[in-house]
Amino acid sequence: MDENTENLGLLPLNNWHIARGGRMVPFAGYSMPVQYEGIMAEHLWVRENAGLFDVSHMGQLQLSGPDVAAKLEAILPGDISALKAGKMRYSLLLNNDGGILDDLMVTNTGHNLYMVVNGAVKHGDIAYLRKKLPEDIKINHMTDAALLALQGPKAAAAIEKLGIMPLQPDWPQVTDLYFMDAAPFMWNGVALGISRSGYTGEDGFEISIPAEHAMEFADALCALDEVKPIGLGARDSLRLEAGLPLYGHDMNPEILPVSADLSFAISKKRREEGGFSGAEKILNELENGPVKKRVGLSIDGRQPVREGAVVVNGNGAIIGNVTSGGFSPSLGRPIAMAYVPTELAVEGQEIILEQRGKKIPATITKMPFVPQNYHRAPRGVSK
Structure with missing residues (x-):
């Protein structure tokens, strides 16, 4: 680690990573594991089994208030108002010229909007949202929550073994979720927010869990034969193979969504109505090409x-x-x-x-x- 590591933030699982042989490096303002046994081996393990990633550096936000979805649409190009409870959507945070400030996931939890933004720019994102959204919209930065990602073809089989239960008897089991579904669950008395999503191109889940219980949950998963901890190196090579862009590299404030091949994030309704940040330039690129x-x-x-x-x-x-x-x-x-x-x-x-x-x-x-x-x-x- 370099001389600046003393200024880095520590993940809730920092000591857990070190104890398991994680090689820690600076990333997005945090000390994070780049690998354990080797990037190549970890990458191939995820393609065939299931890998546990610690992505607690990401920003987890709760947005609430009157007409929060409609008000968020003044910034994002997605049709957030049409998002049903338990569903999530990929979207983009845009500046006034249509440049990409960040890419993110928005989930309708049924009582608020849950948003995950990139760790390196999360504080800037929060400031931008506070500036752009009306004062009656509350933004809760969930600093007391960890975020783990279980990815790979055996992820569902692994997570099923933990005895995770839905909050209501008639709600779906965790393995009943489809891609881009989300729901609240309980595990050993601990509340979890789980989505079937990820950043590897493989099947998998992202789990929001109170930071104080993250180690116990990670231990339970990694006690299973099909699960190993995986570092940042393999996360990057997996997302590259999946053709997924990385903010700060394949996207930045100078690049518009059409140029980034992210036109799918601009919903049909928003293309017709506009009304989001940078709409004029973006709609022009949609019509005339980048x-x-x-x-x-x-x-x-x-x-x-x-x-x-x-x-x-x-x-x-x-x-x-x-x-x-x-x-x-x-x-x-x-x-x-x-x-x-x-x-x-x-x-x-x-x-x-x-x-x-x-x-x-x-x-x-x-x-x-x-x-x-x-x-x-x-x-x-x-x-």
């Missing part, structure tokens, strides 16, 4: 291409930039994401990257790089 677009890249050779590499044309002029990249453990080859001129954003298009003076051929490819394995509701089931 100047550049986020794409997936298959890299020739074995050398990974990292953030900071550039896309060049035949004359060597810079025309784009790589925002995420690395070696894909699942595919056994390097992959990346980049912004390129929209006219080049075509599957199969060959381009040239430049990294440390070396030119590297690449091909634009469809994302996700590895098929997603979400537990989606069957056709005909109400969402």
Whole structure:
């Protein structure tokens, strides 16, 4: 750890990670485990079994007050008012010019809105929300709650073994949740908020739990044969394979949602009505197309291409930039994401990257790089 670690925040499970061999590094203002036994092994474990991630650095917020959903829509481009109780939605926090301040998840709990924002910018997000929302909307930053993510094809089988119960007898069991469902549960007398969601492309759950009970819950999960603790390194390689953008890398306040290939976050109703931050610019990009677009890249050779590499044309002029990249453990080859001129954003298009003076051929490819394995509701089931 570097000399600045004394200023870092500590996760509720900090000592737990160290005791289990976690190599701690600074991330988003916290000391966090980057790996335990190795990024490659941990990545492949999650693809085949179930991994437990500590994402307690994220900002967990509760928003409440009269017409809170409608008032939040003045900022977010999603149709929050139509969100049914127990359902969640991916959305974006936008500035007045339509640039992305953060990406986030919003859940209608039935009595308030629960929002998860990125850890590195959570305090800025809270300040922005307080500035933009009316005074009658209360924002509770849940600083006394931990957030854990159980991810992988055996996540459901693992979490079922813990005896987690719904708050009401007629409410769904935790394994009855579909992707983007959420509900309150109880475990050993402890209240949990659980959603079927995650950031790996695999099936899984995110669990909000009082920080004082997080260690006991993590111990119970990791006592199961199918579960191991997983660090930040594998979380990043998993999300890259899933084609999921990372805020501060693939998104920033200069990038609009259409350019970031996140148009799906702008609901049909909001496209028709507007009325959200940056609507004019964003709706113009939807109609006329962006100047550049986020794409997936298959890299020739074995050398990974990292953030900071550039896309060049035949004359060597810079025309784009790589925002995420690395070696894909699942595919056994390097992959990346980049912004390129929209006219080049075509599957199969060959381009040239430049990294440390070396030119590297690449091909634009469809994302996700590895098929997603979400537990989606069957056709005909109400969402």
